Amino acid sequence: DTEVTQTPKHLVMGMTNKKSLKCEQHMGHRAMYWYKQKAKKPPELMFVYSYEKLSINESVPSRFSPECPNSSLLNLHLHALQPEDSALYLCASSQGSSGGAYNEQFFGPGTRLTVL
Amino acid sequence: QQQVKQSPQSLIVQKGGISIINCAYENTAFDYFPWYQQFPGKGPALLIAIRPDVSEKKEGRFTISFNKSAKQFSLHIMDSQPGDSATYFCAAKKSSGDKLTFGTGTRLAVRP
Numbered sequence: 001d002t003e004v005t006q007t008p009k010h011l012v013m014g015m016t017n018k019k020s021l022k023c024e025q026h027m028g029h030r031a032m033y034w035y036k037q038k039a040k041k042p043p044e045l046m047f048v049y050s051y052e053k054l055s056i057n058e059s060v061p062s063r064f065s066p067e068c069p070n071s072s073l074l075n076l077h078l079h080a081l082q083p084e085d086s087a088l089y090l091c092a093s094s095q096g097s098s099g100g101a102y103n104e105q106f107f108g109p110g111t112r113l114t115v116l
Numbered sequence: 117q118q119q120v121k122q123s124p125q126s127l128i129v130q131k132g133g134i135s136i137i138n139c140a141y142e143n144t145a146f147d148y149f150p151w152y153q154q155f156p157g158k159g160p161a162l163l164i165a166i167r168p169d170v171s172e173k174k175e176g177r178f179t180i181s182f183n184k185s186a187k188q189f190s191l192h193i194m195d196s197q198p199g200d201s202a203t204y205f206c207a208a209k210k211s212s213g214d215k216l217t218f219g220t221g222t223r224l225a226v227r228p
Contacts, residue, residue, distance in 0.1 A: 004159075031214055042205050042218035043160065056214060090159050094214070103209075104150065105216060107159035 004108035006091050012114045015081060021111045023074040023091030030096035031055075032074040033105065034066060037088040043107075049074060050096055081115045088112055120208050122219030129226050135193040137222045139206035142187065146208040146217075151180065151191050154203045154221075163204075164191070167211075196226045 004025045013019050023032065031050045035043035048056035049068040063085075065077040074091055088110040094103045121140045129135045139149075147168055152160035166173045166180040166189065173180045179192040193200055206219040 006159075033214070040203075040221070040223075042221055045215060048214045050214065088157075092159075096214075103148075103211060103214065104162060104165065106162060107152075109159045110157075112157070 004091055004093050004106055006089075006108040006111050008111060009109070010112045010114075012116065013078065013081065014116050015083075017081075018077070018079045020078065021076040021089055021091075021113075023076075023093075023108055024072055025093040025106075025108075026072060027093060027106070028071075028095075029093035029106075030071055031094045031103070032068060033092040033094075034064075034074070034076050035090040035092065035107075037090055037110070043090055047076075078113075081113075083115050086113055086115045120206060120217050120219040122206050122222060124222060125220070126223040127225070129196045129224065131196065131198060131226055131228050133196050133226075135196045135200070135224055135226070136190060137204055137206070137224075138188065138190045139208075139219050140186075140188045141208045141217075143208070143217075144187070145210050148209050148211045149180070149182065149189050150207050150209075150216075151178075152205045152207060152218075154205065160205060193224075196224075198226045198228050200224060201226050 007022045034046040037043045046060045047066045052068045067075040090110045091108040092105040094105045150165035151163045153163045154160040177194045182189045204222045207216045209216045
């Protein structure tokens, strides 16, 4: 299995809702990432988990809360979002910086989030 | 020093032509340079990557050229096809690190 899966594909939520995005990989990768991508822009890194521990938080607002239950799963909990948070949220995975080679990142298809 | 500059912003090529996208970086600690292809509504897909110890890498119709002294690298798509129409992102990172620095992207349209 060489893919990263994400659910749901689309999500519409109000500013008072709580929702979660899910990501899964079965490549034995030990690093997982959340990115945010606005239209016509490159992906922006939000969080990195390495060996199930949060290693990078790119000063993301607390209304985004990541969770890594195990090495195959990554969640992003959403609460009290703003309309400007509407974007494509991408998950990626890689062997991890201690895994040798070049630690290539593989992306999932993304969740298209709309905040009303 | 973390920037990767990418040009052009958009590119229109006739079917069968050569598409060329250029990137330049500043951080000399970068030692891994991947290119990603992204179709609308999809996640970026790793297309091809190069290390600075080689000047060129070819995979099928896709070739990366790398100029270490100029800190520049480029993607050439030979015999461009309408199915190549997508957004292409160059990127750079330290091989030992987790952070990818992306270029701003190039929207390629290949006309039939």
